[in-house]
Amino acid sequence: MKEEKKVQNYVMSLVRMLISVIEEKDPFLRGHAERVARYAVSFSKKLGMKKWDIEKIYLAGLLHDLGMVYMPYEIIQKPGELTEEEMETVKQHPIIAEKIVSKVSVLAEISPIIRHHHEAFDGSGYPDGLKGAEIPIGARIMLLADTYDSMVAARPHRSAIKPLEALREIMNNKKRRFDPALISDFVDYISSIEGLSTKKKVSGDKDALREMIMAIVQRYQKGDIDLPHLPKIVHEIIEVIHDPKSNVDDLAAVIEQDGVISLKLISMSNSLWYGGIEKIYSVRRAIPRLGYRETQGIVTAIAYRDLYEANNIHYKLLMEKLWLHSLACAFAAKAISKKMAVGDAELLFMMGLLHDIGKVPLLKALSQMERQVTPFHIKDVLECVEEFHSRVAEEIFHRWRFSEKFIDAAKMYEDPQGDDASERMVSILRLADRLTQDIGYGLSENDTGEAHFIETDSMGLNIDNETLDAMGDEIKKVMRNAAHLF
Ligand SMILES: [Fe+2]
Ligand SMILES: [Fe+2]
Ligand SMILES: [Fe+2]
CATH class of the missing domain: 1.10.3210.10 (Hypothetical protein af1432)
Incomplete structure (x- = not known):
């Protein structure tokens, strides 16, 4: 020593x-x-x-x-x-x-x-x-x-120049010299030692946050950071289900490669929600109970559950909300599609589940960069993430080799040259997204679960409000009974 x-x-x-x-x-x-x-x-x-x-x-x-x-x-x-x-x-x-x-x-x-x-x-x-x-x-x-x-x-x-002016220049970061992830903390820190008022800081904070997110998006686009992978098992399941010659045994064989997913699937089939009266012990028997085609969506959801993780408490809650929102939206899109006999209900389940997937890597990257002395305002985080998530989603879907149609629909873009069917799918997704917000599975803090009026007409869907209310109740029920099973 x-x-x-x-x-x-x-x-x-x-x-x-x-x-x-x-x-x-x-x-x-x-x-x-x-x-x-x-x-x-x-x-x-x-x-x-x-x-x-x-x-x-x-x-x-x-x-x-x-x-x-x-x-x-x-x-x-x-x-x-x-x-x-x-x-x-x-x-x-x-x-x-x-x-x-x-x-x-x-x-x-x-x-x-x-x-x-x-x-x-x-x-x-x-x-x-x-x-x-x-x-x-x-x-x-x-x-x-x-x-x-x-x-x-x-x-x-x-x-x-005066400290406040210097901080403003740093906050502006016009020449993009500073690490956007550090700016707001640095400004906070200098403000505190110089005894400066930070009242004017708020908008600067949001600018810094926006810059940070833009930098993250660029890094994803350049391939500097990894995007979530399509789990091998989901890929294989999609192949099996699309193969007209395959059957339950083939599907079971694919799922059984993954012990954790198999166990979850079996316990799910034994849950009250999925009508588990007689106890089931194998994937082979769980599939028919859950539904042959439904299994694809369920396994995808299980495989993606772990993605919604963050190691810092600030983002942990947000990720959890995002997960529940995505799952609720999947159930809602499927329910609407069934009710109206429009589109493929299982495909819409997948789209609902993945429509906000671009937000996941953004929030994850933010949570890893999170070194804020004072954390960003959740409202600002959500607004900025909203602005950029579809670009990230597009990257992800391209890498997963999903079809252009899926990408456009999942991004909720109406394609002017698109056919009627895909337009209606987008409408269903939008309605599902709104519905989940109205029943309390939105992302923002003030989604209280009080229904506001949804103009279904403008979405090109012919659903009356009574039906919509009933559907909302149905989805609340699924979420209460089944969300924990994933
Ligand atoms: Fe120097
Ligand atoms: Fe120097
Ligand atoms: Fe959403």
């Missing part, structure tokens, strides 16, 4: 010596390193980062501009804008600093943070033009702390 302390002291005196060299060279940098390190460290603590990572951020903060030592005085003290050539010279400073630091073995670990402290989230930074998650998190934090301190301190080429 004593030895460790000694090394620490040695590192610190080395670091102090290096800082004094920077400060001597450039009076404008006096105190800058200390302040940046301090901002970055307390902010990292707020984010709940590990102790060793925080220590690295501290040292990197102190040394991030070490490379300025090699910059010529004419550039450092130039009052006006720098020329392109001068800018190229300045851009060398992170590389120079990295070179110096990596020669000292105890400091080598902080060199990536130093090298990348001017990388921008959209890839427009220097020296390597790294993008998004390629940039070490420590460097993304450093950029915020560094930019903020540089803005509020006077520099030779421009005067200081």
Whole structure:
């Protein structure tokens, strides 16, 4: 322990010596390193980062501009804008600093943070033009702390601006330099230490959230993050059911490959809801009781149940709601289709189940990024997710090789050239979505379950309100009795 302390002291005196060299060279940098390190460290603590990572951020903060030592005085003290050539010279400073630091073995670990402290989230930074998650998190934090301190301190080429103004600029993130996942926390943190009013923050928060979601969508589209897979078993079931020569035995054989799903299916068939009087012990006998074609939807729902998980409490509840909403919508779409003898009831069950699938990866990614000191407002999260989910859904369905018709219908887009049947499917899905909201399985906080008037006429469906009410009751009953079985 004593030895460790000694090394620490040695590192610190080395670091102090290096800082004094920077400060001597450039009076404008006096105190800058200390302040940046301090901002970055307390902010990292707020984010709940590990102790060793925080220590690295501290040292990197102190040394991030070490490379300025090699910059010529004419550039450092130039009052006006720098020329392109001068800018190229300045851009060398992170590389120079990295070179110096990596020669000292105890400091080598902080060199990536130093090298990348001017990388921008959209890839427009220097020296390597790294993008998004390629940039070490420590460097993304450093950029915020560094930019903020540089803005509020006077520099030779421009005067200081007020903290609130600086925060607004950061919040706007016009040049897309900052990690959108960090902005609102950083603004919260600086506001709290500067004693600034955060009243104006709300809209900024939502902008930051929107940016965050857009960045997530882009990452999905580029394939940087994995989208949910179509479980092999669902794929195989679809094949079996579409094969006119197949029978219950074939279907049972596919399902039995998955122990968990088989057990759930059997216990479901034994539940009161599915009429389980005589006890069943095999998938083979469970299928006819649940319905041959119904089994596809049920297994898909079981296979997807686990998808609606989040490791953070804020999103856990939301995911649970989304799951119940999707399941209720599946039941509703199926019920409406049956009642009106329109479309394929089982296909509509699938569509109802999957119509909001694009929201799942978005919420999941948000929940993993969730490091908010103050979490986003649920209403904002839902609104932003609503705006982008169909793009994600489209990606997912394409990867699953679902048909264009399914995709359009599940996205609830009316296709002007589409045939009558697909238009009616979209109408059913929309009505199902509304109905689930009215019976209390919506997503927003103020869905109280009080029915509002649904204009079924405008949806091209001829259902009177009495029938609709009855259907709503029926779905409530299914949900009460069967939702827990999945
Ligand atoms: Fe710098
Ligand atoms: Fe700096
Ligand atoms: Fe929905």
